[in-house]
Amino acid sequence: MGYFDGLTNGAFKTDKQGRRLFFLYGKLGKPRLLPTEADEQSMRAKFKSFYKYTFFVLIPVIVVLNAFLARSVTTLVLVGAALIIPMYVWLEIQARKYPKVDGTLTFAEAYSNSAAGHNYWTLIALRALSGLFVLLGVLIIAIGNPEDRWIGIACALFFGACGVVIGWMARLKSKQRKAARVS
16 A cells, blocks of 8 residues: 555544445545445545646645745735645545545544555655654744744744644554454
8 A cells, every 4th residue: 555545544434344445535524325336446546646747736836836936915815726726626526426425534434544545654654754854943933033933933833733633643553463364
């Protein structure tokens, strides 16, 4: 499993009744019932494409705009929305092929499913990278320009929270690996 598989896994769940459920909006929305394994694989591929599009198209466009062209936050938000909304609409149209059902997805289930799809060493590397960004944020707070301190604070808080979540996922993955070896 790869990085995008791990991200994708967080939106899928097999409930106690054995139903395959897809949560396009995560905890905030009702799940869609995917009747067959082929339907599940099809939606997984589409959702994975969404993550790849975000990572390889949306983020680079925003970075380039911010670096070279439009430094206005409003412009960046509008361009980001213009690029992400059509993809979400496409996903919504794809998901509407399947009926909505009752079901819930907890944060713990989503992160546990995501951990199952990630490589353990990728999680460790991401946690280390988060720690590096926390240190960078602290460095900006300590020796940066006073008007940039808010960036350091935001960086340290955001990546600190990311590090905690990724660390928890690595711990879950470690337990999953041990359980797989025992059985």
